[in-house]
Amino acid sequence: MNKTRLLKVACILFSFCVASAIASSAQVLTTLHSFAGSPSDGSEPLAGLVQANDGNLYGTTWQGGAYGDGVVFKITPSGTLATLYNFCSQSNSADGRRPGASGEDSQG
Numbered sequence: 001m002n003k004t005r006l007l008k009v010a011c012i013l014f015s016f017c018v019a020s021a022i023a024s025s026a027q028v029l030t031t032l033h034s035f036a037g038s039p040s041d042g043s044e045p046l047a048g049l050v051q052a053n054d055g056n057l058y059g060t061t062w063q064g065g066a067y068g069d070g071v072v073f074k075i076t077p078s079g080t081l082a083t084l085y086n087f088c089s090q091s092n093s094a095d096g097r098r099p100g101a102s103g104e105d106s107q108g
Helices: 002-019
Strands: 042-045 057-063 070-073 080-084
Touching: none
Parallel strands: none
Antiparallel strands: 042 057, 057 070, 070 080
16 A cells, blocks of 8 residues: 555656646847957956846946956946946056056055
8 A cells, every 4th residue: 555655646746847847938148248358348247247227237347448457337238338437557546456466466
């Protein structure tokens, strides 16, 4: 009797797994912008994008931009890119090159 019950439970679990594995529609990824680097726009996007209430995506790059030290950018869902801010290339400034970058000595 226990084998019969175990077989029924196994069949139910198998049926549930098969039913839950219904094929979902494939997701399509679209490249909105390919970064060119300095001086036209940023390069090496640093992190994921954030979508604001206005529907636009916002992010940062690690390098590129007017000074070569990255940018803050906005990109529309249709792929129009706008650079909002170019990070400064001055060492140790509030928004500039981090200590130890580009051959500088790092500070403790």
